[in-house]
Amino acid sequence: MSCRSHVQLLRLINQFGPLSRAELIRISGLSKGAVSMVTADLLAHGLIETRDTVHGGGRPSIRLGIAADSAFFVGISLADRPVMVLGDLHGTILDRQDIDLPDRVEDIGPHVRRLIARIAPEGSLHAQRMRGIGLAVSGLVDEQGGICVRSTLTGWENAPVGPLITQACGLPAYVENDANALTVAQYRFGPMREAASFSLISVGQGIGCGHMFGGELFRGFRGGAGEIAHATAEPGGLPCLCGKTGCLDTVASLTAIAHLATRAGLPGDLDQLEQLAAQGNLGAVELLHRAGSALGLMIAQMVQIMDPQHVLVARQGGELTGLFGRAMRQAAEGNILPQLAPRPEIMTCDVMADSWAFGAASVAADRSLFHEF
Numbered sequence: 354m355s356c357r358s359h360v361q362l363l364r365l366i367n368q369f370g371p372l373s374r375a376e377l378i379r380i381s382g383l384s385k386g387a388v389s390m391v392t393a394d395l396l397a398h399g400l401i402e403t404r405d406t407v408h409g410g411g412r413p414s415i416r417l418g419i420a421a422d423s424a425f426f427v428g429i430s431l432a433d434r435p436v437m438v439l440g441d442l443h444g445t446i447l448d449r450q451d452i453d454l455p456d457r458v459e460d461i462g463p464h465v466r467r468l469i470a471r472i473a474p475e476g477s478l479h480a481q482r483m484r485g486i487g488l489a490v491s492g493l494v495d496e497q498g499g500i501c502v503r504s505t506l507t508g509w510e511n512a513p514v515g516p517l518i519t520q521a522c523g524l525p526a527y528v529e530n531d532a533n534a535l536t537v538a539q540y541r542f543g544p545m546r547e548a549a550s551f552s553l554i555s556v557g558q559g560i561g562c563g564h565m566f567g568g569e570l571f572r573g574f575r576g577g578a579g580e581i582a583h584a585t586a587e588p589g590g591l592p593c594l595c596g597k598t599g600c601l602d603t604v605a606s607l608t609a610i611a612h613l614a615t616r617a618g619l620p621g622d623l624d625q626l627e628q629l630a631a632q633g634n635l636g637a638v639e640l641l642h643r644a645g646s647a648l649g650l651m652i653a654q655m656v657q658i659m660d661p662q663h664v665l666v667a668r669q670g671g672e673l674t675g676l677f678g679r680a681m682r683q684a685a686e687g688n689i690l691p692q693l694a695p696r697p698e699i700m701t702c703d704v705m706a707d708s709w710a711f712g713a714a715s716v717a718a719d720r721s722l723f724h725e726f
């Protein structure tokens with residue numbers, strides 16, 4: 354079972370489902386015979402299930418939906434603190450655990466095998482139906498080879514973590530940049546499921562960005578698409594870890610905000626700064642306005658260059674309802690070409706600590722089921 358029509362119908366059912374066979378014929382453009390054969394095949398493999406019956410003008414039709422427990426995925430995130438989750442095909446996190454990493458990257462395979470045995474014990478339904486393992490890391494990855502090209506957080510360089518995990522666990526392992534993993538999760542299982550295209554910007558200790566266009570991540574030629582963290586926001590500004598100066602990361606990341614605030618004798622926590630700004634503290638107002646405006650201006654430029662249908666700004670550990678978020682929105686909306694109509698909606702959301710690991714599990718689901726397999 355590995356043809357294009359299977360993937361096409363599975364994608365449509367995940368994106369717009371539950372759907373009847375008649376709706377699948379209409380949306381997919383496949384023949385009645387092909388839809389009938391492929392859905393029978395998907396049902397036989399347990400990937401989809403029958404749901405309710407719709408009574409319309411003609412014959413009543415049964416709608417088909419994705420079966421949650423037909424496949425399970427493990428996701429591991431190395432952002433901030435390492436976390437492992439177990440996810441199903443409805444995008445539910447069934448279990449989560451804080452984990453540690455081996456000292457040497459060479460030991461990652463057996464290490465992950467032991468970790469998986471904890472979350473999906475041998476013989477359990479979760480282990481039997483485990484389809485893949487996803488790993489989300491900050492930095493550059495070679496997703497085809499499963500290689501972490503460079504990650505400052507882990508110190509890994511050209512580490513073949515994917516093949517090492519596959520070899521030890523006997524399961525496909527997929528490595529992805531963490532912002533891209535979050536983008537895949539929003540598309541496959543989140544509010545962006547029906548979006549034709551969107552760009553996600555994550556605001557955490559660092560700034561990340563992923564582009565989903567036509568159901569595929571847009572990576573660029575070298576995998577560097579979306580590296581807005583290191584696009585220049587303030588020419589001649591503060592030095593950045595990457596070696597440049599004035600990068601967006603030096604102004605608008607939570608690390609930068611904390612650093613600039615501490616230097617000004619203010620608390621480094623964003624929510625505390627928001628509180629102070631609301632009370633009229635000029636230092637806090639200036640800092641949050643500077644950070645939010647820099648981010649908003651970068652979003653406007655990104656919209657001009659990429660023209661996504663939607664923009665989703667995800668903040669780790671909180672909402673973006675204060676001055677930082679308002680300044681961001683104002684700068685973004687004020688700098689997008691007015692003739693570009695309708696304007697892309699700039700949505701915000703709160704990202705939980707486990708969302709990154711779930712993003713990694715989503716990558717495993719996406720690559721093993723929603724691409725030709």
Ligand SMILES: [Zn+2]
Nearest residue numbers: 583593595600
């Ligand atoms: Zn930089």
